[in-house]
Amino acid sequence: MVLRVLELFSGMGGMHCALDLSGREYEIIAAIDINPTANLVYASNFPEVSIINRSIETIPLKQWEKWSADLWTMSPPCQPFTRQGKQEDLNDRRTDGFVHLMKNILSQLNSKPKYILLENVFGFQNSDAHQLLLHTLQSNHYSYEQYLLSPIQFGIPNSRLRYYLIAKQQDQLNTNASVLQTRISNFDRLLTKLHEQFPSKCGGSYDKNSLHRNDQITDQCSHSSEILIDSNQSMLINDFLVSNENSEFELDDKQLKRGLHVCDIITCHAKRSFCFTKSYGKYFEGTGSLFRTETDRIRYFTPKEIANLHCFPQGYHFPEEITNRQAYALLGNSLNVFVIGVLLENLFERC
Numbered sequence: 090m091v092l093r094v095l096e097l098f099s100g101m102g103g104m105h106c107a108l109d110l111s112g113r114e115y116e117i118i119a120a121i122d123i124n125p126t127a128n129l130v131y132a133s134n135f136p137e138v139s140i141i142n143r144s145i146e147t148i149p150l151k152q153w154e155k156w157s158a159d160l161w162t163m164s165p166p167c168q169p170f171t172r173q174g175k176q177e178d179l180n181d182r183r184t185d186g187f188v189h190l191m192k193n194i195l196s197q198l199n200s201k202p203k204y205i206l207l208e209n210v211f212g213f214q215n216s217d218a219h220q221l222l223l224h225t226l227q228s229n230h231y232s233y234e235q236y237l238l239s240p241i242q243f244g245i246p247n248s249r250l251r252y253y254l255i256a257k258q259q260d261q262l263n264t265n266a267s268v269l270q271t272r273i274s275n276f277d278r279l280l281t282k283l284h285e286q287f288p289s290k291c292g293g294s295y296d297k298n299s300l301h302r303n304d305q306i307t308d309q310c311s312h313s314s315e316i317l318i319d320s321n322q323s324m325l326i327n328d329f330l331v332s333n334e335n336s337e338f339e340l341d342d343k344q345l346k347r348g349l350h351v352c353d354i355i356t357c358h359a360k361r362s363f364c365f366t367k368s369y370g371k372y373f374e375g376t377g378s379l380f381r382t383e384t385d386r387i388r389y390f391t392p393k394e395i396a397n398l399h400c401f402p403q404g405y406h407f408p409e410e411i412t413n414r415q416a417y418a419l420l421g422n423s424l425n426v427f428v429i430g431v432l433l434e435n436l437f438e439r440c
């Protein structure tokens with residue numbers, strides 16, 4: 090059976106890319122997002138998908154009945170819940186789309202999706218929006234599992250601790266659904282695929298298990314992350330680079346003066362990088378790591394390299410009219426495709 094998928098808050102299409110990893114036959118019946126830049130990038134990568142440039146809260150129930158989707162994927166806006174923001178939660182108008190989905194759509198729909206996958210920032214789990222989500226799922230006979238996971242747990246050298254929920258209608262996913270799990274199983278198949286996609290570039294000359302002197306970063310977000318792989322499976326920043334040197338992305342003298350003091354600077358041997366946010370390239374502090382090249386130049390990671398760290402497929406691209414700033418903003422809002430792939434694997438396994 091071809092899985093009918095609605096990609097809600099679709100951004101640059103991270104969920105779509107993760108579905109490709111799942112091996113399931115699927116069709117994205119619509120991708121919905123109000124950001125024209127995101128939609129342009131999405132369309133350039135997936136021209137066959139119908140993209141709806143419209144607020145979710147303006148789409149009436151009858152349209153959702155018509156779609157009759159099997160799976161909803163969603164990454165609702167995270168600003169109402171981030172530590173840097175005002176944490177206005179449900180009082181922030183940016184949650185309107187999510188609230189509409191919970192109260193006016195999922196609760197009323199005859200053709201409810203069998204599966205739901207939701208991603209949000211660390212912190213969402215303490216919000217009223219989270220309470221609304223769990224309450225709506227329970228009253229509509231979904232069982233669910235909740236996770237806090239970061240790519241670094243799978244040996245991907247990037248911290249991005251996120252809240253995830255997978256839900257299935259009328260099934261026992263987990264008897265203890267209220268527990269936030271920080272471990273997940275069932276990822277070996279995808280890990281093999283990932284290592285094929287980003288093979289080690291070290292050629293055996295470098296000991297992957299030793300830390301480099303520059304590989305010392307503090308990421309407050311990853312405090313609860315437990316490493317789930319053997320140490321010989323961890324990957325290095327080098328495996329995700331397009332090239333070591335790239336003069337176009339080097340910092341100028343003024344930027345160096347400011348950036349050197351507040352930024353994490355890592356080399357190709359690093360096993361970690363700081364979580365890349367939508368302000369990467371705009372501000373330094375807490376927005377993502379900088380890269381020290383072999384000739385000791387300091388540069389930004391390129392958008393393609395961050396997309397690689399997010400495990401987007403090799404063929405994923407940004408159209409020429411998209412500026413680097415725009416690409417960084419989309420990537421900062423996006424997700425790690427591998428981690429979503431693992432969650433889908435776990436969700437579908439319980440079919």
Ligand SMILES: C[S@@+](CC[C@H](N)C(=O)[O-])C[C@H]1O[C@@H](n2cnc3c(N)ncnc32)[C@H](O)[C@@H]1O
Pocket residue numbers: 098099100101102103104121122123124127143144145146163164165166167183185186419422423424
């Ligand atoms: C966290 S990002 C989603 C990232 C996406 N999963 C990806 O892979 O890029 C949230 C997205 O929701 C969109 N959005 C915010 N409010 C919306 C609304 N009311 N209706 C539709 N889209 C909305 C934003 O434009 C943004 O692209």
